[in-house]
Amino acid sequence: MSNNKKLTVKRLIIFLLISFVPGWIAVTIMWSYYGEPLYASTNESIAVPVYLLGVFGMMMPSVAHLITRLVTKEGFKNTYLGLHIKCKMGYWTASLIVPIAYSAITAFVLWAIYNDGMSLSETFPNVNMQTVGIYIFQIASSVILLFPAFGEEWGWRGYMMPKLMELMPKPVAVLVGGVIWGLWHAPLTIAGHNFGVEYPGYPFSGIGLMCLLCIVMNAFLTLLTEKTKSIYPAAFVHALNNNLSCSIMFAIFGSEAAMMKFAGIPSPEAFVPYIAILSFVGIISLIFLIKKDKAKKEEALGKAA
Amino acid sequence: MSGLLYKNFRLNLSSMIFSLVTAGACCLTLILMCLFGFTLRGMTPKSEELTELTVGFAACYFLAFWLPSMAISSLFAVDESRTCCAFTMSLPQGAKGHVEAKYYYILILNVSILFLTFISDTITCAMLGGVVNNSAMIVIIFVFSLLLSAIEIPFMIRFGSQRGVAIKGAVIGGVFIIAALYFLFGDISWLLSDDDPLEAFMMWLQSGDIVIWLGLFPYFCIAAYYVSCRISVKLFRKGAENYEQ
Numbered sequence: 001m002s003n004n005k006k007l008t009v010k011r012l013i014i015f016l017l018i019s020f021v022p023g024w025i026a027v028t029i030m031w032s033y034y035g036e037p038l039y040a041s042t043n044e045s046i047a048v049p050v051y052l053l054g055v056f057g058m059m060m061p062s063v064a065h066l067i068t069r070l071v072t073k074e075g076f077k078n079t080y081l082g083l084h085i086k087c088k089m090g091y092w093t094a095s096l097i098v099p100i101a102y103s104a105i106t107a108f109v110l111w112a113i114y115n116d117g118m119s120l121s122e123t124f125p126n127v128n129m130q131t132v133g134i135y136i137f138q139i140a141s142s143v144i145l146l147f148p149a150f151g152e153e154w155g156w157r158g159y160m161m162p163k164l165m166e167l168m169p170k171p172v173a174v175l176v177g178g179v180i181w182g183l184w185h186a187p188l189t190i191a192g193h194n195f196g197v198e199y200p201g202y203p204f205s206g207i208g209l210m211c212l213l214c215i216v217m218n219a220f221l222t223l224l225t226e227k228t229k230s231i232y233p234a235a236f237v238h239a240l241n242n243n244l245s246c247s248i249m250f251a252i253f254g255s256e257a258a259m260m261k262f263a264g265i266p267s268p269e270a271f272v273p274y275i276a277i278l279s280f281v282g283i284i285s286l287i288f289l290i291k292k293d294k295a296k297k298e299e300a301l302g303k304a305a
Numbered sequence: 306m307s308g309l310l311y312k313n314f315r316l317n318l319s320s321m322i323f324s325l326v327t328a329g330a331c332c333l334t335l336i337l338m339c340l341f342g343f344t345l346r347g348m349t350p351k352s353e354e355l356t357e358l359t360v361g362f363a364a365c366y367f368l369a370f371w372l373p374s375m376a377i378s379s380l381f382a383v384d385e386s387r388t389c390c391a392f393t394m395s396l397p398q399g400a401k402g403h404v405e406a407k408y409y410y411i412l413i414l415n416v417s418i419l420f421l422t423f424i425s426d427t428i429t430c431a432m433l434g435g436v437v438n439n440s441a442m443i444v445i446i447f448v449f450s451l452l453l454s455a456i457e458i459p460f461m462i463r464f465g466s467q468r469g470v471a472i473k474g475a476v477i478g479g480v481f482i483i484a485a486l487y488f489l490f491g492d493i494s495w496l497l498s499d500d501d502p503l504e505a506f507m508m509w510l511q512s513g514d515i516v517i518w519l520g521l522f523p524y525f526c527i528a529a530y531y532v533s534c535r536i537s538v539k540l541f542r543k544g545a546e547n548y549e550q
Contacts, residue, residue, distance in 0.1 A: 129517045140448075140520065143447070144444055147420055
């Protein structure tokens with residue numbers, strides 16, 4: 001292994017340690033203090049510290065990014081903090097449209113699978129100017145969630161992924177990066193985040209599903225970051241993804257009966273269509289990500305000849 | 306562009322620090338208010354206190370965004386000479402880059418304040434037991450602040466910072482006069498029919514009649530900011546002719 005690669009591995013390890021350790025410690029301390037899974041508790045007093053844990057925990061990868069650069073004296077080149085809007089407008093547009101599209105498609109697929117004879121108009125009867133206004137505002141208010149989303153993205157896509165892509169081919173880097181990102185969520189998944197604690201195979205199946213979700217999301221987010229050379233489109237997708245889940249669509253447009261039915265679907269089961277739709281996005285993203293590389297290689301070969 | 310941005314940050318360092326400190330002070334005030342008013346007394350807000358609390362938060366967050374906007378004129382004043390403008394136009398980025406850098410500077414400043422208010426909102430939300438969350442309101446104030454800048458800057462560029470401030474004052478004065486005339490002679494039954502006008506106003510906000518407009522407002526403000534930037538680029542050359550040597 002060359003010296004450069006050794007240095008990259010060293011930096012990656014420092015980055016991962018700083019990203020992982022505080023989250024694990026915080027969840028362990030809080031769980032032992034409250035004596036029950038943080039996200040599956042009925043105790044109202046847990047909700048607030050858990051909320052804070054979520055918001056500030058999301059900022060840890062960025063802190064790790066910053067500390068690693070300072071500690072290893074890497075400097076601040078290729079930080080992905082520039083905007084570069086004009087040259088890659090298509091990817092910026094995709095960062096707005098794709099998350100809205102896949103959350104809407106997921107809601108539709110969930111209705112198609114679990115409708116139980118309930119028609120689409122019965123499931124979503126509240127489509128009017130008022131609810132559309134609420135939904136549009138919900139999209140706009142994602143701006144404020146950009147900060148925690150940026151916190152994660154500047155760490156994962158702004159630091160970890162470029163380092164992984166230095167060490168291995170892009171598809172493998174996307175896979176490894178997704179698994180690392182999924183494992184970073186593991187303390188929360190074990191504490192009941194997203195899936196609760198009462199599902200078959202707890203907690204391993206939940207962690208596995210989270211890793212799968214992170215792999216497909218990672219492909220899309222890495223594509224956006226690499227093509228625009230900017231971290232903001234990925235942060236925007238992350239913020240929209242967290243703010244516009246299909247449960248929000250059910251809450252805004254859905255009937256009460258549909259809401260009840262949707263809430264009754266076991267979380268891991270509801271996640272499967274979501275991951276399937278995202279896989280489609282992930283595969284297309286991966287193709288786009290590799291395609292450019294092939295074109296570059298062919299160009300280089302042509303020049304050499 | 307990064308060079309022009311650096312120039313703006315370097316020349317306006319003190320006003321930027323002032324802006325962030327005032328915004329930070331507003332946020333700190335809210336945190337202390339929640340700490341002494343509720344957390345240390347082991348209380349959470351009652352439902353009848355929510356309206357007053359929301360108005361208090363809105364006032365503080367509005368101040369956090371509005372006070373820094375007062376210092377915007379200094380951002381334009383530092384470059385207001387014919388020599389400086391001629392030099393600017395001779396740069397590769399030209400007048401366009403010069404004006405766009407100002408807009409980026411203001412946007413970055415506003416986003417920094419948005420970050421401070423977001424942190425403050427997260428902390429106060431936790432302190433009040435999750436009862437009060439003002440993130441939607443903060444977004445509205447943030448985009449409103451951008452809208453105010455979007456209206457103000459073309460005037461500053463065309464007529465100079467001092468006249469620009471005077472025009473802004475005249476516009477605000479005009480709005481106040483119209484509002485005063487409305488309250489004196491208009492139909493304010495919606496305000497008087499209820500015991501608590503504040504409550505009536507909050508009810509009207511939540512009634513759903515204006516939700517679609519409220520939803521479109523952020524997009525309108527962002528579009529206005531972009532259009533304002535284009536207009537300012539066009540006006541820059543004319544404005545530069547009026548500057549003193």
